[in-house]
Amino acid sequence: MNEEKCKRTMDGYRWRCPVSKCRTTTSIRKGSLFEGSKIRLTQLVMMIYLWTIDVSQRQIAFEAHVSKRTMVNWTKKLRKICSVEMERRGTLIGGISQGVALEKKGGLGGKVSTIFRDNCS
Known part of the structure; x- marks a missing residue:
């Protein structure tokens, strides 16, 4: 092709x-x-780029000219793709005696943080 x-x-x-x-x-x-998807590729690429550099969903929606609901749906899709790929590759985060901070972002940029510390040696 x-x-x-x-x-x-x-x-x-x-x-x-x-x-x-x-x-x-x-x-x-x-x-x-x-x-x-009915969104232009230029908008989708911008959304993905801004998501990867940790810009808030509200700001991404504004910059890419999409609704907040659309951004929330795409964020869910991107997270799912990343987690499936990390599981497929067996990607581990952290390590022995390494603290790992896991952050879950709420709907439109609200943050809830959870901290897991691996103190095993």
């Missing part, structure tokens, strides 16, 4: 099969976490 510009799609691009007899087209979102 080759990427090509397409004014009829929300993002302005689509995939097209280069074989002249085929020429099938498909969304550039197909098979990705963006499939099915």
Whole structure:
């Protein structure tokens, strides 16, 4: 598949099969976490970037021009993806005699913190 510009799609691009007899087209979102979303890719990328640098959901919603509810839903989706990937990889956090602070963010930026300390040697 080759990427090509397409004014009829929300993002302005689509995939097209280069074989002249085929020429099938498909969304550039197909098979990705963006499939099915009605939000522009530029907004989604901005939301994900701001989320990774720990910007509040309220501020992300404002900057990306999406509703707070949309941001809450995407935050849940991103957290789920991260936790599944960490479990799949067997990623451990902390270590022997290392304190680990786990932070859970409430709905629109409210924070509740829990601290776990591993004092085993």
